[in-house]
Amino acid sequence: MAGLQVFRVAGGDVRRVEGAAVEFERDLQRLVEANMEEMLGGVRFLAAEYSTGPVHRGRIDSLGLDEDGSPVLIEYKRTSSESVLAQGLFYLSWLVENRSEFEALVERRLGAEAAERVDWSRPRVVCIAAEYTRYDLVAAGMSHHRIDMMVYRRYGDDLVTLELAVSIAGGCGSLAVGRSERTRLASPVRRTVSDVLSQVGGEVRELYDELDARLLDLGEGHSVELQHYVAYRRRRNFACVRVLAQAQALVIFLRVDPTTVQLVPGWTRDVRRIGHLGTGELEVRIGSMEDLDRSMALLRTSYAAAA
Numbered sequence: 001m002a003g004l005q006v007f008r009v010a011g012g013d014v015r016r017v018e019g020a021a022v023e024f025e026r027d028l029q030r031l032v033e034a035n036m037e038e039m040l041g042g043v044r045f046l047a048a049e050y051s052t053g054p055v056h057r058g059r060i061d062s063l064g065l066d067e068d069g070s071p072v073l074i075e076y077k078r079t080s081s082e083s084v085l086a087q088g089l090f091y092l093s094w095l096v097e098n099r100s101e102f103e104a105l106v107e108r109r110l111g112a113e114a115a116e117r118v119d120w121s122r123p124r125v126v127c128i129a130a131e132y133t134r135y136d137l138v139a140a141g142m143s144h145h146r147i148d149m150m151v152y153r154r155y156g157d158d159l160v161t162l163e164l165a166v167s168i169a170g171g172c173g174s175l176a177v178g179r180s181e182r183t184r185l186a187s188p189v190r191r192t193v194s195d196v197l198s199q200v201g202g203e204v205r206e207l208y209d210e211l212d213a214r215l216l217d218l219g220e221g222h223s224v225e226l227q228h229y230v231a232y233r234r235r236r237n238f239a240c241v242r243v244l245a246q247a248q249a250l251v252i253f254l255r256v257d258p259t260t261v262q263l264v265p266g267w268t269r270d271v272r273r274i275g276h277l278g279t280g281e282l283e284v285r286i287g288s289m290e291d292l293d294r295s296m297a298l299l300r301t302s303y304a305a306a307a
Contacts, residue, residue, distance in 0.1 A: 004163050006155055019153030019161070021130045025078035028152065031160070032074065032128065033062055039162060040074075040126065041235035042067035042279075046109050052094045060091045063102070065110065067279050068224075068231055068240075069119040070146075071095060071102055077129040085136050085149070088125035092145060095123060121192070121227040122146045122170055128162070137166050146170035146224065169224050193230050196243045204248050208241070211250060211292055215239055218303045228277040229253075238306035239299065240278030249287040252295070253280030254302035261298065267291065268298075 006017045022028045029048070036045040043064040050060040062074040073095060075088045095102060099120060107115035127149045140147045147168040153161050197205055215221065215232045224231045232239040240253040258270035258281055269283040276283065280302070284295050 004151075004153070004161055006153075006159070006161070017155045017159075019155050021079050022154055025076055028078060028128065029061055029076050032076070036062070036064055040064070040066075040072075041233075042237070043072050043126075044110060046105055050105075052091065052098075056094045058091060058094070060095075063105065065106055065114065065118070066124065067237060068122075068226055069114070069117040070226070071118065071120070071123040072126060073124070074126040074128065077127075079130045084127045084129050085125075085140055085147070088127055088147070089143070089145065092123060092125050096120070119227050122224055124148060126150065128152055132165055140166050140168050143168055144170055167222055169222065192227065193225050193241075193243055196245050200243060200245050201248055204243070204250070207286065207289065207292065208243065208250060210289065211241065211252075211286060214292070214296070215241075215299065215303075218300065221303065221306075231279075234303065234306040236306045237279045238302045240280055242278065247287075249285055252284045252286060252299075253278040254282045254284060254298055255280050255305045256282040256298055256302050258282045267294075 006019065007014045008017050022031075032039055033045055033048055036043050043066045046063040046065060047060075048062055050063050052058040052060065060073050061076050064072040064074065066072050073088060073091055075084050075091070077084045099118075103115045103118050106118055124146045125148070127147070129149075129151065130153065131151060132149055136149065140149055145168070147166070147170070149165045149167075151163045151165050155161070197208060212223065212230075216223065218238075219234070221232050221234050221238060224233065229240045229242045231237045232241070236255070238255055242251045242253075244251055253271065253276060258268075258272065261268060261282065263270060267285055269285075270281070271283045272281045282298065282302075284298060286292050286295060
């Protein structure tokens with residue numbers, strides 16, 4: 001029995017509600033754009049039908065910026081996938097080659113601070129369609145780009161479902177860029193989380209591996225390595241992990257209200273008014289397995305809040 005099924009319950013009787021596609025693709029696009037932050041888990045809307053210019057000759061359905069500062073492009077198909085993945089990757093190539101134009105758009109819509117924090121290590125392609133073929137899903141799995149393929153269905157006039165069919169994390173440094181971009185990015189050298197982990201002691205590496213396993217064991221989450229941290233996500237981030245090489249420790253930012261916990265110096269800190277790399281308002285420092293053990297309740301609370 002495959003796919004999401006919706007049932008209406010009345011007086012002890014259960015009746016299946018048949019889903020349907022929207023009448024027009026533009027209706028789906030307008031719905032998502034008007035509610036993007038809620039429907040796509042923290043993605044802020046930037047532009048619709050964005051022109052890629054006279055040479056590339058295309059229009060990106062929607063552009064956004066997620067909570068990690070990663071560029072997001074969204075492509076929609078009313079019914080079947082109709083090569084929506086290939087179309088999304090086609091536009092991704094343009095986006096990567098035109099970073100300054102995208103950053104200018106972010107500055108106009110969200111301000112200079114948001115533009116300065118755009119993270120190009122994991123730009124996202126989000127495909128939204130009524131269904132996908134097995135060829136689409138296999139092709140997504142073979143890609144080294146970050147891809148989310150979502151299935152939508154409409155039930156009556158007041159219910160829409162979005163179900164994640166496949167999510168591909170992608171790989172660091174996988175995007176092809178032109179010579180001018182390589183020159184611009186060559187200095188200063190940007191270290192990834194993997195680079196930092198290769199320089200820390202064995203105990204910290206073991207601690208990170210254990211933290212990684214426990215975060216993923218919480219449930220349906222997945223991880224994405226970004227430039228400055230590793231984000232662990234459900235619908236939104238529930239943990240952002242940084243490796244502190246000099247301190248030989250890990251720092252986690254959680255989606256937990258600091259006023260609901262008793263803060264302990266050296267372990268937990270309220271960072272609502274402190275600039276930091278990563279999402280979340282509570283900072284937790286992990287320097288030992290004992291720290292990790294006593295942090296598990298906070299990790300579960302953050303996981304639940306990210307649904």
